[in-house]
Amino acid sequence: MNEITKIEQALSSDANAKASIGSLLDKQRKNYGLQPEFYLSDHIYRLDIEKVLMPHWQCVNHVSAIPNAGDYIVFDYDRESVIVVRDADNEIRSFANVCRHRGSRICETSGHARGGMLICPYHAWSYGLDGSLAHARMMPRDFDKQGFGLKPLPTKVVQGLIFVSLSDTPLAFDDCEENINATLGIYGWANAKVAYQSSVVFSANWKLALENQVECYHCAPSHPEFSVVHGQSTATEKKLIAEMNAKAAAQGIRVETRDHWALAALDGQEQAYSNRYPMTANACTASKDGSPLAPLMGKFQSYDNGMAVCYIGPMNHCLSYGDYGAIFRYTPKSLFETELAVIWLVRGDAVEGKDYDRDELTWMWRVTAGADKKIVEDNQRGVSSRFYTPGPYALPIEEKTVRFTEWYMSSLANAL
Ligand code: FES
Ligand SMILES: [Fe+2]
Structure with a gap:
C-alpha cells in the first residue's frame, strides 16, 4: 500500500484524521516544501475547502x-x-x-x-x-x-471590487477594506471598468498555484517578458524604489505598505497585504517595452515608474500600474484543477480602440499566466511522483511561499 492510499484510509475516519494530519505536520521541516499528501489527497482537499478556505472572502x-x-x-x-x-x-x-x-x-x-x-x-x-x-x-x-x-x-463592495463569502461566519473585513482604499483607491479602481477578462484552468492543486503566485524566484527563468519591465529583484531595485517614491511624492501620492497576509494569528481578520514595486528604468507600465498603454488612473498625473500589489485573502491578488489594473482570482475546482481568472481594468471613461488597444493592454499578463500554467502543471506532475521529497525554499526570495505554507498548515491543524 503506498503512502497516499494509507493516508486516504486513515483520513476516512474522523477519529483518525487529527492524528494522521498531525503525523504529516510532524514530518514537515521548517522552510521546506509540503509533504506530497497535501497535494494529492482527496480527503485533505475536502478539508482545505470546508475548513481552511470557507471563512475567507x-x-x-x-x-x-x-x-x-x-x-x-x-x-x-x-x-x-x-x-x-x-x-x-x-x-x-x-x-x-x-x-x-x-x-x-x-x-x-x-x-x-x-x-x-x-x-x-x-x-x-x-x-x-x-x-x-x-x-x-x-x-x-x-x-x-x-x-x-x-x-x-x-x-461587500470596496473600490468597485465585489467580494463574496460562502461562509455564514466570514472573517472580519475592515482591515482589508482600509487596505484596499489606501492602495487601489489611489489608483482610482472605484471608477475603473473591466476592459477584458479571461480564465485558464491549471491542472494542479490550488496550493501549488498559490505557492507560485507569491514568489518571484521563478520570474527570471520563466517570465523573460515580465523581467524586461519589472525592476523587482534587480541589482538596482533600491535605487529604482527611491526614484519611484520621489515621482509619486511629487504628485502628493503615497501608498503605504501593509503586511497582514498569510500570518497564523490575525484575530479573525481577513488577510491583507500591499506593497509597491519599481518598474525598470524608463518603463512606465507592464507592456512589451514599458510604453504607456491607457489613460492614467486615479490620482496619477504622470507615471511614477512603479506599481502596487494588493493581496486580499489567500486567493485574490490585485496589481495596479499607473494606467491599468489586473485582478488575479484563483478558485479551486477540484483536487487537481485550479482556475486563474485575470480581469483587466482601465479608467472608466477609456474607450477601446481609441484610448487603448485590448491586445496590447492584455499581452503581458496573458503571456505570463500561460507560462505560469505550464510551470505549475509541471510542478504538479513532479510532486505526484513517488520520487518527490520536499526540498528547501530559497530565502528570502521565497519568503511569502513559506509564509503561505505555514499559514495553510496552521489553519488546517486549528480546524481539526
Ligand atoms: S423549479 Fe427549480 S428545481 Fe424545480
Ligand atoms: Fe509566474
Missing part, C-alpha cells in the same frame, strides 16, 4: 462587469455556485445558485435577468432580483412563497 469581479440592473455574474467555487446580481436599486447582492424547489442550478453562465427575474430552468420557479420567490407554477393555493427565497450570501 473571494473577489468575484468589478462592479463594472454588471453595469445594469438585472445583470448578473455566475461565480463557481469548488462545488458551490453563486449568483451576484445588480438589483433594481443598484445594490450588489449575492445568492446561492440553488433553487429552493428541488435544488437545481438556476443560472449557468453570467447574463441578464430578463423582466427582472431569475428563472429556474427546471420547473420555472422565478425569483426577483432581491432573491424573493415571485412565482411558483401550479403550487397549492396555500403555498407560502415567503419562506422560499434564495439563500443570501455575505457581500
